[in-house]
Amino acid sequence: MPFRTIIGHRRLIALLSRAVARETLPPSLLLAGPAGIGKRRAAVAIAEAVNCLQPQSTSDLERDACGACAACRRIQRGVHPDVILIEPGDTGSIRIEQVRDVIDRAGYRPFEGRRRAVIIDEADALVPAAQNALLKTLEEPPSASVFVLVSSIPDALLPTVRSRCPRLRFGALSPAEVTEALVRDHGYTDVSARAAAVDGDGSIGRALAAESADLVEARAGAQRLLEQTARGNDPVRRLEAAKELTSKKGPSASERDQLAACLRALASLLRDVGILASGADRRLLGNADLESQLTPLTRAFDSRRSIGAYAAVDRALAALERNASPKVVADWLVLQL
Ligand SMILES: [Zn+2]
Numbered sequence: 001m002p003f004r005t006i007i008g009h010r011r012l013i014a015l016l017s018r019a020v021a022r023e024t025l026p027p028s029l030l031l032a033g034p035a036g037i038g039k040r041r042a043a044v045a046i047a048e049a050v051n052c053l054q055p056q057s058t059s060d061l062e063r064d065a066c067g068a069c070a071a072c073r074r075i076q077r078g079v080h081p082d083v084i085l086i087e088p089g090d091t092g093s094i095r096i097e098q099v100r101d102v103i104d105r106a107g108y109r110p111f112e113g114r115r116r117a118v119i120i121d122e123a124d125a126l127v128p129a130a131q132n133a134l135l136k137t138l139e140e141p142p143s144a145s146v147f148v149l150v151s152s153i154p155d156a157l158l159p160t161v162r163s164r165c166p167r168l169r170f171g172a173l174s175p176a177e178v179t180e181a182l183v184r185d186h187g188y189t190d191v192s193a194r195a196a197a198v199d200g201d202g203s204i205g206r207a208l209a210a211e212s213a214d215l216v217e218a219r220a221g222a223q224r225l226l227e228q229t230a231r232g233n234d235p236v237r238r239l240e241a242a243k244e245l246t247s248k249k250g251p252s253a254s255e256r257d258q259l260a261a262c263l264r265a266l267a268s269l270l271r272d273v274g275i276l277a278s279g280a281d282r283r284l285l286g287n288a289d290l291e292s293q294l295t296p297l298t299r300a301f302d303s304r305r306s307i308g309a310y311a312a313v314d315r316a317l318a319a320l321e322r323n324a325s326p327k328v329v330a331d332w333l334v335l336q337l
Contacts, residue, residue: 001076002065003045004058006038007184008177012168013042014060020049021063026166027141030123032154033170036205038181040121042170043148047083047117048075050146071112082110084118088125099130103137106145116145123149124156131158138164172202175268175286182207195219198268198286199261215261221245222266223290226273229337230300238337242330259326260317263333267313273297274306312336 003013019025025046031039048065049055052072055063065072074080084105086098102118110116120126126134138147138161149165151157173181178197181204182188188196195215200207221244228241245262246255268286275284276291277298285291301309316333320326 001041001044002048002052002067002072003042003061004064005067006041006045007181008173009038009042009170010060012170013045014062015168016042016046017049017061017063020046021057025050025146027143027145028138028147028149028165030149030151030154030157030162030165030167031170032151032167034172034203035152036200036203036208037170037173038204039150039152039170040119043117043119043121043150044075044083044085046146046148047080047119048072050115050117051075051080051082051112080112082112082116084116085121086119087121092125094120094122094126094130096127096130096133099126099133103133106137106142110144114144116142118145118147119150120147121150123151124153126157126161128158131161135160135164173204174202176288178202178204178207192216194287194289195265199264201264210261214258215265218258218261219265219269219287221247221262222269223293225266225334225337226269226297226301227293229334230297235335238334239331242327242334245330246326255326256320259330260320263313263317263320267310267317269294270301270306270310270313273301274303274310277301277303277306309337 003017006013016025031043033039045065048067049063052065053069054066056066057063071080075083078085084102086094086102088094089098106116106118141147147165149157154162154167175194175197178200179190179193182193182196183190186208192215195218196207196210198219199210199215225241225245229238246259269290272285272287272290273294275282276295282288282291287294312333316329319329
């Protein structure tokens with residue numbers, strides 16, 4: 001997985017590529033940011049770019065792996081002797097023995113590659129003793145090794161470890177980027193990818209995890225509700241619309257999951273209506289495919305009303321998480337919009 005195949009994060013990826021090309025990559029790095037956005041992929045891409053036998057360069061990337069040579073293929077299969085991946089085992093933590101083994105190996109010159117890459121995924125799962133064992137190596141790193149720690153909760157690492165690893169902050173992906181990843185890597189159709197991307201809130205991992213709810217229906221239901229409330233104030237009609245919100249759900253989703261997915265879609269639609277009402281940059285739209293349907297809603301939902309509605313959706317989601325009845329939450333919400 002060369003740098004060029006990573007979706008999003010262009011600035012950071014260009015930075016890493018340049019550092020590899022100019023041999024200024026620090027001996028230890030911490031890739032931090034939300035779960036499910038491609039940090040581990042980026043770590044493997046570093047290992048590939050460093051060890052590729054036929055590296056290439058493009059206008060955006062000073063050095064990138066070819067993705068096809070013997071070294072690249074071995075790294076992709078996880079069998080390159082100089083690229084070591086550590087991750088939590090069955091216990092959910094990374095034990096000291098796993099780290100000791102790597103530290104021992106890091107003392108030797110790489111077998112085949114130019115530079116040994118040690119990737120520690122979910123580094124926050126390192127038990128404190130393992131972090132302390134790692135510390136000495138991070139303080140005086142072997143010249144031919146690079147340690148790449150990956151974490152979505154970097155502040156759970158010991159301050160001593162954190163202070164030795166320059167941190168690169170990866171942000172959430174845009175809905176368009178999540179959509180692209182779901183279609184390219186996970187076989188989603190464009191429509192279901194868009195709905196899942198809205199639900200995933202910038203994370204490919206979260207979009208994949210939310211599979212049980214019927215997300216296409218959740219977004220369609222949210223859109224219908226918004227159109228209904230824009231048309232008029234009739235409370236009876238609104239309460240009927242509330243009933244519909246949980247009527248169609250995915251195969252294993254509960255009424256609560258389905259309503260939560262619908263509320264997240266509603267929040268995303270309201271945010272877009274706000275963007276359209278204020279004339280902000282349309283590239284920020286999460287539901288760009290619905291632009292022509294959302295634009296007329298800006299007449300009913302001016303920015304004040306859409307902010308109020310957004311806040312109500314937020315409260316409804318919080319109430320659902322606290323185990324309030326889905327019916328009560330849906331009924332309450334439709335009267336607040
Ligand atoms: Zn290669």
